[in-house]
Each structure stands twice: as C-alpha cells, then as structure tokens.
Amino acid sequence: MRKLLIGLAILFTLLAIALSVLPFDTLAFLPIGLAIAFGLLLMQKSNENQKKLPKILLTITAICSAFVLGKTLLVKDEVVVDQTFEQQKIETKQEAKKELEELEQLENDLE
Amino acid sequence: MKKIFFTICSLLLLCSFSTENSVNIKAGEKLVYAGSYNMSGLMTQLAQVTMTTENVATAKNNYLHLSCELSTYSKWDSFFKIRDIYESYVHPTTLKPSLYKRSIDEGGYTKKEKYVFKDNKVTSTVKKRKYPESTKTFSIKPTSIDAVSILYQLRLVDFSKMQTGQTKSYTIVFDEKEIPVTLKYMGKETVKAGNLGSKECYKISIGAKTDALKGKDKNLIWLTADAKKVPALIKFSIPVGTGQLALTSASGL
Structure with missing residues (x-):
C-alpha cells in the first residue's frame, strides 16, 4: 500500500512540476491537488523515520501551488x-x- | 485551429436570417476577444482574436477591409505559436466580397489562400508549405459569401423579428467548397461583454453539415441586442473539445 502511495505521490508531483512550468494556468492545480492528497496519505502511512519523502513531495507541491497562483494573479495574458x-x-x-x-x-x- | 475558426465563423455569420441594410458597418471598428480552450474542465486562455475594419481605396472603387487576426498569448509562443490572418475585401454597404485571403502559421505549418469572387464563381489559389501552388475555379450560389464577411453581415440582421426556435439555412465558402449551415434563434440572455458591461444578447445556435462542429445546440453565439449587434460571446464544440471566445474590448463602434 505504501509503495503504491509513493508511486502515485511521485507521479503526480512530477506532473505538478511539469504543468506548473508550462502555460496551463489553473489546470496545474489538478495534479497539484492529487499530489497533495497522495502526499498526505503517504505521510499518514509512514513511520516517524519514513516521513522525509512525503515532506519533500509536499514541499515541492506547495511551491508549485504558490508558483501557479502567482502566475495566475500577477502575469497578464498578452x-x-x-x-x-x-x-x-x-x-x-x-x-x-x-x-x-x-x-x-x-x-x-x-x- | 482551422476547425475552431470555422466554428467561430459559422456561429457568427450564419445568424443572417434576413438582411436589413439599415445599419452600416463602419471603418475603424476594433473587437478584441480572449480565446479559451477547455482542458479537463478548466478554461485555459490560449489566444487573442482581433477583428478590425478599415476603408481601402483603389483607383476605381472603395472597399471595406474586414480583418480577423488570431495570435497566441506570449506564454504559448515558445510551445505552439499561432499567427493567423483571415481577411475579406467587401463592398462597403452590401458587404458582398470581392477578395478573401487567409494566411495561417500554426506551429510552423503554413498555408496561404486567396479567393477571388466574380459573379457566381470563385477562383481560389492555395499554397501549402512544401506543396506547389494550386489554382481552382468553382461555381457558387449567388448568396454564398466568405467566412469573414459573413461575420459582419449578421450584424445587419433584425433579430428582434425572430421567434424562438426559428431556423434558417445559409451557405459559406470555406476550404474551397461550399458548406451549408443552419442556425436557430434561441431567445435572449444577458452575458458579459467586456468593456461594454453586461448586455442583453440574442442567443443563436449554429449547426453545419461538416465534421468541424459537434453536438446539438452546443455551438452558440450571443450578439448584443442593440443596433450594433456586437458578438459578445461565442461557445464552440468541436471533435477535439470545447472552447469559447469572450469579448474583452470593443472600440470604434
């Protein structure tokens, strides 16, 4: 179960990074949301000494969220x-x- | 992109239930639209569509130059750059086309078309990237017009006399062939119209005998229910998805 969650969390984190960099606007929030969800589940299923990976993945998705939100609010389509x-x-x-x-x-x- | 443009044209134009020349299309108009495409349920802005009008004089005649440009937003240019121009040179009052030109550059794919309208015939010249130029002459119906001029002809139509559900058939010339189109008046709705604010609009549904359009009453256009009949919102459904053009600014009306 934990291995599956690791795979899904990493997959959606990579997708979140890709869509955040590309000009897909708020569409990037889809993989970001899924990455956060699987990251939190992974965190829950992990022991104290196994929480480093989910923390890294959640930090990356948080940065992606801030980046996409910033682009959406501050960068004008022109x-x-x-x-x-x-x-x-x-x-x-x-x-x-x-x-x-x-x-x-x-x-x-x-x- | 061709399908999207065709859809937009069909939506805009074929609203010509009847033509009343009480309103003239003036030179100096500029309508700017934000083009969005539905990606996984979220509308993503892709391109800007600009429609302009201006007078062009030759030694003998005056024409109204109707231009429709499509440019991707700068954020997309590195990934898939589009620079399309669709233009028509028409009679200033009847809007009957004399010359239609189309120049597209979509992610490196280029194509240029020129249609010369004379009587009930069209002589088309097409040059695609990597292919030699080809010329063709074909007959058209007397009422057939090009895809750009029809965008403006619809603004001469008196929709206030239409009844909900009323339909009408039309023909446009696109891609070197005539395409029959049916439109249906669907009543009035209030929509946002850019700098014009919220406006009461005529809602029109478009259907065409082509693979370019998909769904029943899913290709729609809202025209402001005033003398100018400015296209305020266009929604389209094509085989590869759905999208919309929303008016952001209108000037020179």
Missing part, C-alpha cells in the same frame, strides 16, 4: 508585438490592393 507578423500584414494589404485593381481592370476589359 500578445507580444511581432514585427514579422506586422510586416506580413502590411505586405498582404499591399498585395490585396494590387489584386483588387487587377480584378477591376479585368472587369473593364470584359465590358
């Missing part, structure tokens, strides 16, 4: 100004104007 994209928009617009004039010319010729 789009960076992409010079390549801006240039592409200008060029596309210029091309479109030419294409419209060609279309008009074609219509004139047909008339």
